[in-house]
Every structure is written in structure tokens, then in C-alpha cells.
Amino acid sequence: MLLKRYFGLIIGLLFAALSVAQENLELAILVAKKDGASYGYCLDKFPVIELSEEGLKISCNNVTDYYLWDELFEISYVDRNELPDKISKLKNNDLTVLFFDDGIRISTKKRRKISIYDISGKNVLSNYIEDNSTRFIKYSDFSSGVYVIKTDNRNFKFFVK
Numbered sequence: 001m002l003l004k005r006y007f008g009l010i011i012g013l014l015f016a017a018l019s020v021a022q023e024n025l026e027l028a029i030l031v032a033k034k035d036g037a038s039y040g041y042c043l044d045k046f047p048v049i050e051l052s053e054e055g056l057k058i059s060c061n062n063v064t065d066y067y068l069w070d071e072l073f074e075i076s077y078v079d080r081n082e083l084p085d086k087i088s089k090l091k092n093n094d095l096t097v098l099f100f101d102d103g104i105r106i107s108t109k110k111r112r113k114i115s116i117y118d119i120s121g122k123n124v125l126s127n128y129i130e131d132n133s134t135r136f137i138k139y140s141d142f143s144s145g146v147y148v149i150k151t152d153n154r155n156f157k158f159f160v161k
Contacts, residue, residue: 028080031058031065032073034096034107039065042080073098097149097156103138104149104158112152119146 029041029049041047047060055068056075073096094109106114108129116125116137124142129135142160149156 026080027077029058030074030076030078031056031067032075033067033071034073035071040078040080044080095151095154097154099158102140103136105134105136106149107134108132115150116142117148117150 027043029043029047030038031041032038041058041060045060047058050057050059055066056072058065058067095112096105096107098105098107106129109132111128111131113126113128114135115123118124124147125137127135139160144160146157146159149158
């Protein structure tokens with residue numbers, strides 16, 4: 001089930017890697033875990049990425065790292081020259097937004113307001129999440145459409161079928 005949950009992300013990452021890797025080996029894969037640990041893999045080192053039901057396995061330079069899906073915060077491609085700066089910013093991040101099959105889990109280290117707007121700009125939900133807490137928002141609470149989650153410093157988009 002977890003592999004299904006992350007299928008879109010995985011396919012997107014694989015296609016991005018295949019299309020970009022041949023043209024520009026100045027990219028790196030950035031893997032960030034929920035505990036704040038972040039790891040970078042430069043594409044010019046040709047990392048081998050394997051996916052399983054349990055998680056992600058990356059092998060590069062005779063080293064193999066394993067990541068469980070539930071441990072992951074973000075997987076992205078970045079310019080390899082920006083990798084140290086991106087890792088530093090992620091370590092200072094106090095907000096986690098994860099999208100699942102049945103809803104969205106928002107975790108925060110500090111109290112913050114979360115607002116959700118529909119495509120017309122109408123506020124459909126506003127709520128505060130307290131320090132060091134998590135809020136789960138079910139897709140079934142919304143009608144079909146496109147929505148934007150707004151926090152004090154970031155925006156996330158999602159749609160409900």
C-alpha cells in the first residue's frame with residue numbers, strides 16, 4: 001500500500017532522473033528525513049535507486065542507504081552546487097506536510113495557523129496547530145476541486161477527485 005501511496009512521486013522522480021541525468025550531471029538527489037537528517041547523492045556518481053514496498057534504497061560509491069517510506073519528509077532534485085544550502089534549510093524546517101491516499105498530515109514544531117482555500121479563493125478551513133503537534137485533514141471533508149493550503153511561510157496545492 002505504501003508503494004501505491006508514493007507511486008506518483010516515484011514515477012515523477014524516475015522520469016526526471018532519466019530525462020535530466022543525461023543532459024546535466026550537475027544535479028543531485030536530496031533525501032530529507034522527518035527527523036531532520038538530510039542526504040545528497042550527486043548524479044555524476046550514478047546512484048542506483050531501488051524501490052520496494054518498504055522504502056527506498058540508494059547505492060552509490062560502494063555505500064548503500066535504506067529509507068523507510070514513513071521516515072521520509074522530501075525527495076527532490078537540486079543543483080549540486082546548492083546541495084549544502086538546501087540541506088541546511090531543511091534542518092531548520094519546522095513544518096512537515098505529507099500527502100496520503102486518504103488525507104494530509106501536517107506537523108509543526110511551533111504554533112501556526114493553517115488555512116485552506118478553494119480555487120475561487122474562498123477560505124474553506126482555518127485552524128491553528130499547536131506546538132509539537134500533528135493535524136490530519138481528510139480529503140472526504142472536501143468536495144471535488146483544487147485547493148491551496150496556506151501557512152505563514154509556505155503554500156501547498158492539492159486536488160480532490
